[in-house]
Amino acid sequence: QKDYIPQIAVVDMPAQIVKVMKNQEASIYEYSKEKAISELEKQKVDAVFRIENGKMKLLLEGSDSSKNRAVLQVLQK
Numbered sequence: 079q080k081d082y083i084p085q086i087a088v089v090d091m092p093a094q095i096v097k098v099m100k101n102q103e104a105s106i107y108e109y110s111k112e113k114a115i116s117e118l119e120k121q122k123v124d125a126v127f128r129i130e131n132g133k134m135k136l137l138l139e140g141s142d143s144s145k146n147r148a149v150l151q152v153l154q155k
Contacts, residue, residue, distance in 0.1 A: 082144065082145060082148045083103055083104060083105055083148075084103075084104045084105070084124045084125065084145060084148040084149045084152055085104075085105045085107070085122065085123040085124050085125075086099065086104050086105070086106050086107070086123060086124060086125050086126075086127055086149060086152065087106075087107045087108075087109045087113075087114035087117055087118065087123040087125070087126045087127070088106055088107070088108055088109070088114075088126075088127050088128065089108075089109060089110065089111045089114050089126060089127070089128035089129070090111075090128060090129050091108070091127065091128070091129060096108065098155075099127075099152065099153075102152045102155055103152065104148075104149075104152040107123060111128060114126040114128070115137075118137060118139055121139055121141070123139070124138070124139050124142075124145045124146070124148070124149050125137060125138045125139060125146075125149040127153065136149075136153065
């Protein structure tokens with residue numbers, strides 16, 4: 079699945095980070111924490127990327143390793 083476009087929910091991310099992520103090969107959704115977790119549980123998004131207590135946290139859906147890799151590739155750029 080080389081051409082897979084990861085679906086990433088972001089919560090309370092600075093606009094600059096969101097802008098950079100949107101320029102990657104990914105679909106970025108800006109959600110509240112509750113909505114993001116709900117969408118992750120429903121497998122509507124592959125990951126939730128958020129800031130908590132000043133630290134960035136990544137929560138992967140985890141059932142598909144190729145989707146996890148696609149998410150991580152976006153975040154590494």
